[in-house]
Amino acid sequence: MTAQDIFLATQWVFLAYFIGINLGYLSQNVIAALGIRRYLQTADQFEAAGVFSALDIPISVVIPAFNESASIITSVKAMLQLEYPDFELVVVNDGSTDDTLEKLIDAFGMRLFPEAYRARVPCAPVRAVYRSARHGNLRVVDKENGGSKADASNAGVNACRYPLVCVVDADSVLQPDSLRRVVRSFLEDQTTVAVGGTVRIANGCTVRRGFMEKVALPRNFLALVQVVEYLRAFLFGRMGWSPINALLIISGAFGVFHKETLVEVGGFNPEAVGEDMELILRMHRIMKEKKRPYRITFVPDPVCWTDAPENLHDLKGQRVRWQHGLGQSLFLNRSLIFNRGGGTVSWVAIPFYLIFELLGPIIEVAGYVFIITCAFLGWLSFPESAIFLGMSVALGVLLSSSAIMLEEVSFHMYPRTRELLMLYLIAIVENFGFRQLTAFWRLQGLIRWWRGGKHKWETITRSASLSDDS
Amino acid sequence: MLEWLFQSDFNAPVTAAIWSTIGVTIATIVLFAYTLGLRVVMVIRSHRRVKMVARWRNIIAAAALSAEDAESMPMPSFSRAQTTDLLEEWNRTCSTVEGNSLVNLVTLANRMGLPAIAKKMLTRRRLQTKLLAIQTLGHLHDNDSWAAIEELLRSDNTPLSITAAVALVDIDANRAVQQVVPMITKRRDWPRTRVSRFLRMAGSELVSEPMYRAIRSADPDELVYLLQFVQLVESAVIDALAEDLIRSSKDPAVLTAALKLIGGHVGVPRIEALAQHETWFVRMQAAKALGRVGQEEHLELLERMLEDREWWVRYRAAQSIVSLPFLGPNALRQIRDRQTDRYGRDMLEQALAEVGLE
Numbered sequence: 092m093t094a095q096d097i098f099l100a101t102q103w104v105f106l107a108y109f110i111g112i113n114l115g116y117l118s119q120n121v122i123a124a125l126g127i128r129r130y131l132q133t134a135d136q137f138e139a140a141g142v143f144s145a146l147d148i149p150i151s152v153v154i155p156a157f158n159e160s161a162s163i164i165t166s167v168k169a170m171l172q173l174e175y176p177d178f179e180l181v182v183v184n185d186g187s188t189d190d191t192l193e194k195l196i197d198a199f200g201m202r203l204f205p206e207a208y209r210a211r212v213p214c215a216p217v218r219a220v221y222r223s224a225r226h227g228n229l230r231v232v233d234k235e236n237g238g239s240k241a242d243a244s245n246a247g248v249n250a251c252r253y254p255l256v257c258v259v260d261a262d263s264v265l266q267p268d269s270l271r272r273v274v275r276s277f278l279e280d281q282t283t284v285a286v287g288g289t290v291r292i293a294n295g296c297t298v299r300r301g302f303m304e305k306v307a308l309p310r311n312f313l314a315l316v317q318v319v320e321y322l323r324a325f326l327f328g329r330m331g332w333s334p335i336n337a338l339l340i341i342s343g344a345f346g347v348f349h350k351e352t353l354v355e356v357g358g359f360n361p362e363a364v365g366e367d368m369e370l371i372l373r374m375h376r377i378m379k380e381k382k383r384p385y386r387i388t389f390v391p392d393p394v395c396w397t398d399a400p401e402n403l404h405d406l407k408g409q410r411v412r413w414q415h416g417l418g419q420s421l422f423l424n425r426s427l428i429f430n431r432g433g434g435t436v437s438w439v440a441i442p443f444y445l446i447f448e449l450l451g452p453i454i455e456v457a458g459y460v461f462i463i464t465c466a467f468l469g470w471l472s473f474p475e476s477a478i479f480l481g482m483s484v485a486l487g488v489l490l491s492s493s494a495i496m497l498e499e500v501s502f503h504m505y506p507r508t509r510e511l512l513m514l515y516l517i518a519i520v521e522n523f524g525f526r527q528l529t530a531f532w533r534l535q536g537l538i539r540w541w542r543g544g545k546h547k548w549e550t551i552t553r554s555a556s557l558s559d560d561s
Numbered sequence: 562m563l564e565w566l567f568q569s570d571f572n573a574p575v576t577a578a579i580w581s582t583i584g585v586t587i588a589t590i591v592l593f594a595y596t597l598g599l600r601v602v603m604v605i606r607s608h609r610r611v612k613m614v615a616r617w618r619n620i621i622a623a624a625a626l627s628a629e630d631a632e633s634m635p636m637p638s639f640s641r642a643q644t645t646d647l648l649e650e651w652n653r654t655c656s657t658v659e660g661n662s663l664v665n666l667v668t669l670a671n672r673m674g675l676p677a678i679a680k681k682m683l684t685r686r687r688l689q690t691k692l693l694a695i696q697t698l699g700h701l702h703d704n705d706s707w708a709a710i711e712e713l714l715r716s717d718n719t720p721l722s723i724t725a726a727v728a729l730v731d732i733d734a735n736r737a738v739q740q741v742v743p744m745i746t747k748r749r750d751w752p753r754t755r756v757s758r759f760l761r762m763a764g765s766e767l768v769s770e771p772m773y774r775a776i777r778s779a780d781p782d783e784l785v786y787l788l789q790f791v792q793l794v795e796s797a798v799i800d801a802l803a804e805d806l807i808r809s810s811k812d813p814a815v816l817t818a819a820l821k822l823i824g825g826h827v828g829v830p831r832i833e834a835l836a837q838h839e840t841w842f843v844r845m846q847a848a849k850a851l852g853r854v855g856q857e858e859h860l861e862l863l864e865r866m867l868e869d870r871e872w873w874v875r876y877r878a879a880q881s882i883v884s885l886p887f888l889g890p891n892a893l894r895q896i897r898d899r900q901t902d903r904y905g906r907d908m909l910e911q912a913l914a915e916v917g918l919e
Contacts, residue, residue, distance in 0.1 A: 102574040110581075132688055132720060205914050207907040209872050222914070278753050475575050482578045485585040492592040499596050508600055515593060 098470050101461060105479070108454050112447045113486045119331025120493045126334045127326070127391050127501050148255050148277055149177040150270055150347065153247030155240050156182055156261040160189040164198045166261050169301020171226055175270040179228040181250050182261075185243035186215070186236025195231050200224035206250065208232075212358025214245035240343065241359035241366035248350065248358055257347045262398055263290075264298050265345070269394035273347045276388040283386045284352040284374055287341030288394030289325040291504065292318045294401060303396055308510050313406055316521045317399040319514055322494040326391060326501070333389035337440035339375070341387070343367035345395035352378075352385075363423070364540075365416020372424040375436045382432070393502055407532050414536025417449055422540075452533035459527060484522040491518030610646045613639070617647055621654050624669040631665035636673065644678060648693050651675065655700040667701055676701055683709055692724050699728025707732060714740065719750045726751075727759045734763040742771035745790070746783035753789065760793040769795045776802060781812040788818035796824075807831045813840040820846035824853055836862055841871040848874055852881025860885065864896065867905030875904060879912035890918050 152170060156163055163182070170180055184192045195201055201221035208217055215237035223229040234246045244258050255277060257270065266272070269288065276286045294317075295309030309315050332338045343366065356370070356377045363369035371387060378385040400406040421428075421444065428445065430437040462479065465471035495514050498504065505511060571579065616637060624631035639647055655666055670676065675697060682694035683706065695713065698706040710732070713725040726744075729737035738760075745756055760768050772794050776787050784806075791799055799822050806819035808831055816835060820843070823832070832854070835847040848866050851859045863885075866878035883893060893913060900906035913919045 099572065099574070102572075106574045106577060205907065205910040205919060207872070207876070207904070207911045275752070279750075281749075475571065478571075478575055478578050478582065482582040482585070485582045485589065489585045489589045489592070492589050492596070496592050496596045496599075499599055503603070508597075511596070511600060 094470070098465065105454070105458050105461070108458075109483065109486065112451065113490070115443050115447060116327070116490050117493075120327045120490070120497075122332075122334055123327035123330035124497060126330050127497060130391055131501060148274055149179075149253035150175065150255040150257050150274065151247075151251035151253040151350070152178055152180050152257045152259060152270075153244055153251065154180065154182045154259055154261050155185060155243035155247060156187065156191055157185040157236070157240075157243065158187045158189045158191060159261040160187070160191045160194055162262050163191055164194055165301045166263070167195070167199065167229070170259075170265060171229065172267065172302075173265065173270055174267045175274075177253075178270060179230070179252060180226075181247045182229070182231045183243040183247040183250075184231060184233045185240075185246075186234060192231070192233055196221065199226060199229055201229075201231050204230065206230075209249060211249050211354045212245040213361070214242045214249065214358075217246055217249075220250065237361055239361045239363075239366065241363060242361040244366070245358040245361070248353060251350055254350055255347055256350045256353060257345070258343070259395065260344045260397060263344050264293055264301060264303055264396040266392075266394050266396075267302060269345070269392075270347075272392045272394055273390055276386075276390060277347075277349070280386050280388075282384045283388055284349045284378065285341055285371060285387045286347045286390060287329065287338070287388075288345055288390045288392055289329075289502075290321065290342045290344045290395045290397055291325075291393045292321055292399045293396035294399050296396065298396075306504050308505065308513055309399075309401075311401045313403070313525075314399045314401050315513070315517050316525050317406075319491050319494070319517050319521060321399075322498050322514075323491055325389075326494050326497040327490075329389045330391050330497075332440055333387075335435045335439070336386055337435040338387045338389050339371055339436070339440050339444060340365075340368040341371050341389070342395075344397045360423070363416065363419060364412055365420050368416055369420040369423055372420050372427065375433075376424045376427050379427070379430065379433055379436070391501060393504060403528075407535075410529055410532040411536040411539060414449075414452065414533040415540040417444070418537055418540035421445060421449060449537070452530050452537055455527075455530040456534050459530075484519070487522045487526065488518050491521070609643070613643050613646050614650055617650055621651055621666070621669065624665050625654060625658050625662040626665070628661065628665050628668065631668040632672075639673075645690075645693065647673075648675065648679070648697055652693070652696050652700055663700070670697075670701055676703055679703075680706060680709075688718070688721065692720060695721075695724045695728045699731035702732050704732060707736075711740070714744075719752075722748065723751050723755045727755070727762065730759050730762050734767055738763045738767050738771050742768065742775050745775065746779060746786055749786070757790055757793060760790055765793055765795045768793055769798045773798055773802065781810070781815050785814045785818050788815075788822065791822060800824075807835070813838070813843050816843050817846045820850045823850040833859070833862060836866060841869075841874055844869060844871070844874045845877050848877040848881050852877070852884045855884070855886055857885075857887055860888075860896075864900070864905075867900060867908060868902040872908075875908040876912070879905075879908040880915070882909065883912045883916055883918070893918060 152173075154166065154170065159166075167180060167182060182195060184195070200223055202224050204220045204222035206220035206222075208220060210217075215235040217232055217234045219233045221231040221233065223231075230250060232246050232250050234243070237243060237246075247258070248256055255274065257273075259265065273286045273288050277283045291306075292309065292314060293303070294311060294314035295307045296303055297305040297307070308318060329338060329340070346367065352374065353370075356373050358370075359366045360369050360373070374385070374387060400409055421441065427433055427437050428441050433441075462471065462476050466473065466476060492515065495511070495518065499511065505514065617639075620634065620636060623634060651666065651670060655663060658666065679694045679697040679701065680703075682690050683698065685691060685694075691713075695710055698710060707729070710725045710728050713721050714729060716722045716725070726737070726741045729741065741759065745751070760772075772787070772791065776784060776791070779787055791802065794802075803819050803822040806815060807823075810816055810819065816838070820832070820835065832847050832850050835843055836851065838844050838847065844866065848863065851863055860882065863878045863882050867875050867882075869875050869878065882888070882896060888896070893909075897906060897909045897913065900909060910919060
């Protein structure tokens with residue numbers, strides 16, 4: 092075999108990889124488009140249903156907080172105003188070293204409460220439980236720092252009274268009707284064990300008293316690119332898997348769970364870097380092992396807004412953590428891979444995640460290295476490199492365009508035409524530099540997982556919109 | 562450039578990449594044009610709708626308030642393209658009024674020729690058009706369309722069948738409940754909020770009898786499902802049902818659902834027995850029911866339930882004790898102090914704190 096043969100064979104490998112990943116994404120697009128269409132048709136019916144009835148299921152909202160002094164009061168005030176007939180808020184102060192607890196006590200008149208606390212899922216010891224003198228549905232669980240959001244979430248789950256548990260980030264901005272939108276899945280199908288919704292980027296938007304007042308695109312380039320990324324990830328990434336009951340992740344920023352199932356599977360894994368994905372994979376695994384019918388669903392409604400990193404340092408940390416979490420989650424639930432009774436999860440979703448999402452950065456970075464090496468060795472003409480680069484960019488732009496189109500036909504959150512054109516521009520620009528950079532960071536995440544790195548609470552520099560002062 | 566692309570002697574992967582790039586670029590341009598087109602159409606529609614609604618909203622509102630206006634006020638013409646917006650506006654107003662106002666709106670709709678338009682729309686294939694037509698014919702109380710809507714009630718399409726059910730209740734509630742109630746257990750695809758809505762629309766007087774019949778002929782699984790809607794039935798029927806089910810059933814799910822119905826002094830001896838049931842959620846519901854019944858003789862039993870191995874049973878028993886009408890704060894504190902079981906005592910302390918007694 093000559094060097095030229097190896098060169099040709101390698102080209103075919105990369106081409107096959109590109110065709111595979113993009114066929115996968117395009118299939119998801121088609122499934123997502125059909126799913127969103129069906130969802131919107133029935134959504135009108137639900138809207139007209141008299142909105143609330145005694146049949147709405149009570150929900151416990153768990154808000155894990157570690158050093159959230161800057162935004163916790165605004166978040167809790169906003170969440171107390173959620174449009175839902177019966178819900179409670181359980182804020183978990185995970186041993187904050189700032190004045191998060193003191194602020195909560197002062198702002199809401201929290202009093203020590205003799206809670207008969209029971210630890211059904213593991214977490215660090217609870218120091219005290221407080222109950223608001225002003226809001227009967229607000230409690231604060233003060234616990235020792237467990238080192239992770241998962242540990243804090245578990246303490247909240249232990250304190251919950253209601254059959255559904257919604258876990259939200261303390262810095263998330265929720266749509267006022269978010270609970271009503273997600274509970275619909277539990278009402279429609281009683282085998283539903285978990286539901287996620289679309290998370291959108293809050294940077295650039297106007298948030299007043301914890302609620303979204305005006306949606307707009309951010310001015311920061313990195314945040315702008317993430318708007319397009321989130322559209323892709325949620326509108327067809329998640330929506331493409333949900334109709335075939337193969338959703339592998341529900342964002343940690345907002346997820347609703349059937350509490351008994353959550354407890355049954357052991358709650359959040361405090362050792363997991365991507366505790367949100369690990370939980371969903373574990374739910375799939377245990378439900379399948381027990382041969383129980385279940386559904387894990389995604390609703391495409393924008394239910395939650397979150398701050399995206401606006402600097403390279405924070406963004407890198409996030410991407411490295413996500414990739415680390417992906418590797419760890421798949422490894423911890425590896426018995427799902429090609430499991431005989433695993434259905435679409437075992438035979439479609441996990442292989443796709445394994446080959447294209449987990450190992451994707453290796454292929455992508457190897458591709459860049461290969462092209463550069465070949466060019467230096469004179470094995471590849473620059474026009475040919477340009478053709479492959481063109482194909483890769485064109486496919487990237489096509490996928491982003493498709494996500495923007497889905498957004499336009501469904502939720503239409505960016506009403507100004509200028510914003511629509513900006514999204515298209517970003518869909519093109521992100522392919523030059525940003526995409527390559529994230530591929531390198533993801534590769535680093537993969538290496539970190541391989542080496543067995545540890546995880547701690549991570550914080551990002553916030554945009555001004557979500558602080559208590561705004 | 563193009564000439565170079567097609568004339569160069571590229572190897573097979575590169576040629577494949579060229580054609581893929583061309584195909585993908587064309588698809589992207591088409592998507593971009595389609596999205597922009599959608600935006601333009603949406604803006605035009607939105608302007609048109611605002612103008613139409615501004616003109617018709619006042620007319621519809623005036624007609625709802627006055628029979629005279631509904632019969633004789635001058636009306637502007639409307640184009641075919643405006644029909645959907647107009648029907649949506651009319652239906653929205655119908656959903657918010659009742660009595661004479663609804664009659665006036667029907668009068669106005671007849672003058673506008675809406676019945677004929679809605680009947681024609683009912684034959685269309687587009688789902689949204691069909692749904693709007695069903696809703697309109699329901700609000701019009703159009704008896705002539707009963708058969709057509711009844712056929713849609715049996716459709717596999719969930720929105721279509723559930724909208725048909727609501728429209729039939731609008732047209733003839735008595736006749737509709739006889740048809741719809743027996744279908745509830747078979748149509749688990751119907752959102753429960755919608756089912757409860759049309760049962761509420763029909764009213765407990767009409768719903769009670771078919772619901773009672775459906776419950777009597779239901780298997781345990783269907784029974785548990787139906788009992789969710791039983792609050793919409795007359796209270797005398799509920800009491801009879803609860804007593805009967807608690808006496809006759811052994812199924813924990815049915816017993817739980819039946820215990821939830823108890824509000825008075827129904828079947829007390831049997832509740833006492835269920836307080837020792839092997840299934841914890843039956844014991845939990847029994848504890849809650851004993852709280853609602855509120856009799857002094859059950860205090861001892863509730864205190865025993867404070868020592869139950871299951872957290873929820875202890876919690877509900879504690880809440881029931883705290884809610885007993887004959888116990889004042891001091892008596893409650895004495896009960897707490899005499900608990901020898903630590904778990905029971907903690908739970909009672911929590912329940913007292915919940916009502917501000919700690």
